[in-house]
Amino acid sequence: AEVDEQPLHTAYLQPFERACKEAKLSSIMTSYNTLNGYFTASNKYMQIDVARDMWGWKGSFTTDAGGNREMSVGLGTDVEMGLRFNTMENIRAYLRKGLISMEDVDNCVRHALWTYGVCGYLNLVEIDPDTGLAKDEPGRTKVIELTDTYMQDRAAGLYARHNEIVTAAAEKGITLLKNEKNALPLKKDETIAFLGYPAKYHRTGVGMERSFGMLEYMSTPPEALKNLWPEANILAEPYEDPFGEEIPAEMIFQASDCMDHGWVRANGIRVEDAHPLRGFDAGFGPPKDPEAVDMPGFETGSFAGVDEKIDFRTGNKTYWNGPDGQALRNGQAFTWTGYLRAPMDGEYTFVLQYIGGSASVTVYEGDEEKATCGGTSRPGLHYQWAYFSSTNDGTTTADCKVTLETGKVYKIVVCGAAYFNEKDMSIVLSWITPDAKQKNLEAAHAAIAKADTVVALVRAGGGGMPSFGIDLDLPFQDMDMLLDIQQAVKSQGKKLVVVTYGGTPYTTEGWVEHCDALVCAFHPGQGGAAALANLLSGQKNFGGKLCMTFPKRQEDTCLTSSEDITRERVGHQEDRKSVV
Numbered sequence: 130a131e132v133d134e135q136p137l138h139t140a141y142l143q144p145f146e147r148a149c150k151e152a153k154l155s156s157i158m159t160s161y162n163t164l165n166g167y168f169t170a171s172n173k174y175m176q177i178d179v180a181r182d183m184w185g186w187k188g189s190f191t192t193d194a195g196g197n198r199e200m201s202v203g204l205g206t207d208v209e210m211g212l213r214f215n216t217m218e219n220i221r222a223y224l225r226k227g228l229i230s231m232e233d234v235d236n237c238v239r240h241a242l243w244t245y246g247v248c249g250y251l252n253l254v255e256i257d258p259d260t261g262l263a264k265d266e267p268g269r270t271k272v273i274e275l276t277d278t279y280m281q282d283r284a285a286g287l288y289a290r291h292n293e294i295v296t297a298a299a300e301k302g303i304t305l306l307k308n309e310k311n312a313l314p315l316k317k318d319e320t321i322a323f324l325g326y327p328a329k330y331h332r333t334g335v336g337m338e339r340s341f342g343m344l345e346y347m348s349t350p351p352e353a354l355k356n357l358w359p360e361a362n363i364l365a366e367p368y369e370d371p372f373g374e375e376i377p378a379e380m381i382f383q384a385s386d387c388m389d390h391g392w393v394r395a396n397g398i399r400v401e402d403a404h405p406l407r408g409f410d411a412g413f414g415p416p417k418d419p420e421a422v423d424m425p426g427f428e429t430g431s432f433a434g435v436d437e438k439i440d441f442r443t444g445n446k447t448y449w450n451g452p453d454g455q456a457l458r459n460g461q462a463f464t465w466t467g468y469l470r471a472p473m474d475g476e477y478t479f480v481l482q483y484i485g486g487s488a489s490v491t492v493y494e495g496d497e498e499k500a501t502c503g504g505t506s507r508p509g510l511h512y513q514w515a516y517f518s519s520t521n522d523g524t525t526t527a528d529c530k531v532t533l534e535t536g537k538v539y540k541i542v543v544c545g546a547a548y549f550n551e552k553d554m555s556i557v558l559s560w561i562t563p564d565a566k567q568k569n570l571e572a573a574h575a576a577i578a579k580a581d582t583v584v585a586l587v588r589a590g591g592g593g594m595p596s597f598g599i600d601l602d603l604p605f606q607d608m609d610m611l612l613d614i615q616q617a618v619k620s621q622g623k624k625l626v627v628v629t630y631g632g633t634p635y636t637t638e639g640w641v642e643h644c645d646a647l648v649c650a651f652h653p654g655q656g657g658a659a660a661l662a663n664l665l666s667g668q669k670n671f672g673g674k675l676c677m678t679f680p681k682r683q684e685d686t687c688l689t690s691s692e693d694i695t696r697e698r699v700g701h702q703e704d705r706k707s708v709v
Contacts, residue, residue: 130164137165142179149186155247156189159206161196170197176205188247189240203233207240292346296656303657303664304649304673312624312645314667315354315582322364322580323351324573324614325587325607327630329367331521334652335588335631342655344523345446350586350628353662364576368610369569372480372520373561378437381467385538392436392467397429398422398544402464402491422462422546430464439465439543439558442522448485448552456553457486462546469541471533475563479531479541482559484524485552486545492531493540500531503544506552522555577617582624584665585614585644589629601636601683603629608640615643628661634679649673 132141148154157180159169169175170192180186192201195211200223202215209215223229245251254263282288305313315321326332331347333340348356351365383389403419423429445451450458457463471477481490481502489503506525520526533539547554577583587607602608611627618625626646629635630653641647648671653660663669680686 130162132165138179145180146184149180149184149188153247154186154188155244156191159190159192159196161193168196168198170206170209171199171201171204173204180205187240187243189237189244200228202237203229207237288343288346292343292656295342295654296659299650299653299657299660300663300669300672302651302673303653303660303671304651304675305646305664305671306649306675307641307644307647310624310645312582312626313648313665315584315626315665317358317361317666319581320362320364320579321351321354321582321584322366322576323349323584323586324366324368324576325585325610326367326369326371327586327628328365328584329370329521330372331519331523331658332586332588332630333519333654333657340654341519341523344448347446347521347655348658349521350584350658350661350665353658354666356659357662357666357668364580366573366576367569368573368614369566369606370561372482372526373478373559373565375438375440376469376558376560380469380472381438381541382470382538383435383467385468385540387468387470387538390437392439392465392543394433394436395429395464395466396427396431396433397424397462398464398546399430402542402544422544424462425460433463436465439556441545442555442557443553448523448555450553454553456555457545457547458553459547459550461554463544465543465545467541467543469533469539471535471537471539473563474533474535476530476532477563478528478561480526480528480559480561481543482520482522482524482526482557483545483555484522485549485554486547486556488527488545488554488556489543490527490529490558491542492529493542494537499539500529502527502529505548522557524555524557573614574617577614577621577623580623582626583614583618584626584628585611586628587611587630589631589633589635601634601680601686603635603640611640615640619643626665628665634677636680636682636685638682649675 138146145157149157159172159176162169164172164175167174170190176190180190189207190205191208192206192210195213197206197209197211197214200214200219201209202220202223206215220229220234224231224234242251246256251263254266256262257264328349328351331342331349333342333347349365351363355361355363378390381390381392383391383393398421400419400421403421421429427433441455441457443450443456444454450456479490479492479500479502481488483504484506487503487505489501491501492499504525504527543556543558545554545556587603587610589603589607603611615625624646625644626648627640627644628648628650630650632652648661648664650657650661651673660669664671
């Protein structure tokens, strides 16, 4: 990016300046790109001349993962994420050569400690009010350990107060771009149909690296509107359900003779069933050889019971078992085996939903493995990174597709191992049958026929995913859905409100003229559903403004990315080495 000095400070940097001066901002992450000829991680003008000297900011600069392109100590970077250049060896070499000073190194430490202090992680030491430094504690021999206060903060209502703040922020940021034929606000006495994936499942935005929110405060827009208008007639259909539905108990049998129904549950996981579990304990990295997973106190493979379905959840909107919760606890591991008699020909999708451990599902025809999938959910306290779709339980998902024949019997093996103290392990198996898409479509059109106003919820911008690409059309599955909904709504004389989720601009040609109202929700966060309900109902006024230009067509934009530009941004693999 090449930006002149005046717009750089008056437009682009202004919100960062306010955050540094007014919000006790603790840290800033540098981006991958160059700005006026210098990578932002080593942009001395931005990090030192502007942020520190002009704004008086004392916090730390941290690079995005792998975003550093050179030795940047002394150029403003304090913490390098994905350590490649600011290594101990390089720092010592640069010190010996006089290319940096110990003052540069001390500044990095000082800024990192300031960040810790602002966030409350240095509250176990006494700070001298005159110097702002930690007072000496003669005689201390033990290391001060940080304490996780999550449960105490939650019980004290801290997160409830935070939820009020993020909901208010969403209300101020959601933008109304079009409103004709009095489409908005919605009318309480009309039938309202919400259509699209977010009508059934939580949607806090589109894309990857962001906070997905806390489960207990999240809902869908139709649920939130129903809370405001309990007597209103509100319909909700996903149009195409990515997670399917529960496998009917009458289709699952304990043995291949198909006499008795149920999933046979065994203690632990045998090595012959464990091959999809390889690499689970690491979560990342290369696959490992399959290993059995033993459960203390039980013989691996021994009989544990028969279950009607594989649906083990906490029973509430948290990651810990409630009074009726059945989620697995740390150390528990089970293998479920069932036999499915296929009800029809076609392609089936088996969807595994899990969190707090490792899980897999494998489909066999006889002794031949036809399909398998699985993975590990990381033990963070909140939502998993569901890049494009997320369940209402906050789980990770994995799915495998397999073609089955009517009447044939297939063995299905499901494994689950709970590894973490931070969460009880939820594990659910669902399926998408060959006729599910048609059923979803018929349900959506039935809702349109009943409704006075239809609210289409779509994902938008950059193909729905953050990337270096320039594709700003709606994701193809959402575009197809929107065009189909528009045709049905128009033919029946109904009103159509379109709500888009996503952080980038998007093209509008071919569809914006056929909707009565257009609302940009952007990344509304965990309070987004409640905020949308307040805005769509007229309880609150739209206050958001666009911070970017929306092109009508792809051809209306400049070339913003290419293979050469991408290589310049992310570098070459062979360049990823130490500087000295």
